[in-house]
Amino acid sequence: MSDDFKPEKWSVARSFGQSAQYYDDVAVLQRQTGDELLDRLSLVTLTPKRILDLGAGTGRNVVQLATRYPDAEVIGLDIAPTMLKQAQQTYRASQGLKRWLPKQKKPIFIAGDAESLPLADDSVDLVFANLALQWCDLAASFTEIERVLRPDGLLMFTTLGPDTLTELRQAWATVDDYPHVNVFFDMHDVAEAMMNARLAEPVLDMDRYVLTYQDAMAMMRDLKVLGASNVAQGRRRGLTGKKALVQVAKAYETFRENGVLPASYEVVFGHAWAGVPASQMQHSDGSVHIPLSELTGLKR
Secondary structure, three states, X not given: OOHHHOEOHHHHHHHHHHHOOOHHHHOHHHHHHHHHHHHHHOOOXXXXXXXXXXXXXXXXXXXXXXXXXXXXXXXXXXXXXXXXXHHHHHHHHHHHHHHXXXXXXXXXXXXXXXXXXXXXXXXXXXXXXXXXXXXXXXHHHHHHHHHHEEEEEEEEEEEEOOOOOHHHHHHHOOOOOOOOOOOOOOHXXXXXXXXXXXXXXXXXXXXXXXXXXXXXXXXXXXXXXXXXXXXXXXXXXXXXXXXXXXXXXXXXXXXXXXXXXXXXXXXXXXXXXXXXXXXXXXXXXXXXXXXXXXXXXXXX
């Protein structure tokens, strides 16, 4: 991926920080994928002592993980400190008076970047990352995740694929050549990054989600609240003119079906285990291969 299309980390942190208060009001996709990822955990036999919710956001999944694994220490990590404040409030509200019980394990909330995790080596049994890694350098993030995972530790995650918001991308293409929609890695690039990070038995599959809106402006307002506005380094700087937005909205109308406008999301689900020697992963020419048969299903 060209540097022009890579997210600026300070923009990501600022964008999510500004949206923290109203994030849950429009986080429909995040709830759906988070619930699916939690359901997939039921297929794995795991008794984690420490869990990292990577990209904890407003804390919804921190609550779910703490409930599912009451004996585990749950760490909620996010790049936006304002999100973590919201996550603390979410947890307190979910627990009520129970949070004052003497033996109640309370989550730890840490501000940090997935590309440089503020955690010790071999310190986490489960890394749970729902729609967070698409804002990161995958190679750096997977390397950090493998570093902090204990032997036989598990990574479960979702990320966005390149067909995400294809309708909006096509509508903006009628206006100019700047990247107005964030660019995401495809599934094979994700698999290669996992293998290069020495994560074991990487398994990926993809699902498509479609949200519907009455008009394009409502969809773009939701994206802004979600902190998912364009943060690519090569984006056009400055304010977008009203004329351009009108043209985008008009172009988006070509996708209207059954009275509503679709916003499509390509969601990649993945999991892998910690600990693979490099000698078992790379071929003699230095390349990393992963068969298509390994890109679906759940193991162990």
